[in-house]
């Protein structure tokens with residue numbers, strides 16, 4: 001009746017007996033194998049647990065409403081119209097400039113990252129196939145460039161810039 005895959009592995013950690021088999025089960029969120037008890041039916045790996053318990057970013061940032069690094073910005077205008085030049089308030093300019101647009105940084109969850117990695121792997125395989133059928137150097141160059149980009153994602157380079165370029 002178990003939904004998740006499990007397997008037995010010989011002990012490999014400092015606190016395990018190398019001659020004994022331990023049951024590992026795939027994490028219900030990310031699929032990484034995690035040590036599980038004999039009767040466990042679902043497990044959440046330690047990394048996913050950490051991820052879930054991380055406080056949402058806005059909790060830390062809400063106090064000032066200013067993005068990190070605002071003191072270093074040449075010009076920063078907060079939502080109340082206070083103007084700062086490299087962190088120094090410019091009272092005479094208050095209310096005269098439009099508030100600086102704060103771009104929210106996208107944080108990808110572990111599951112999203114895994115999905116992008118999988119999608120990238122599929123894409124790379126398809127592109128490699130495509131490459132074989134190509135005759136012209138310039139076409140090959142283009143496909144090779146794409147392969148390079150998707151390979152980066154496959155290897156865990158998951159940034160907003162690369163994701164929006166490749167997956168939208």
Ligand SMILES: [Zn+2]
Pocket residue numbers: 027028029030031032044045046047048049
């Ligand atoms: Zn997990």
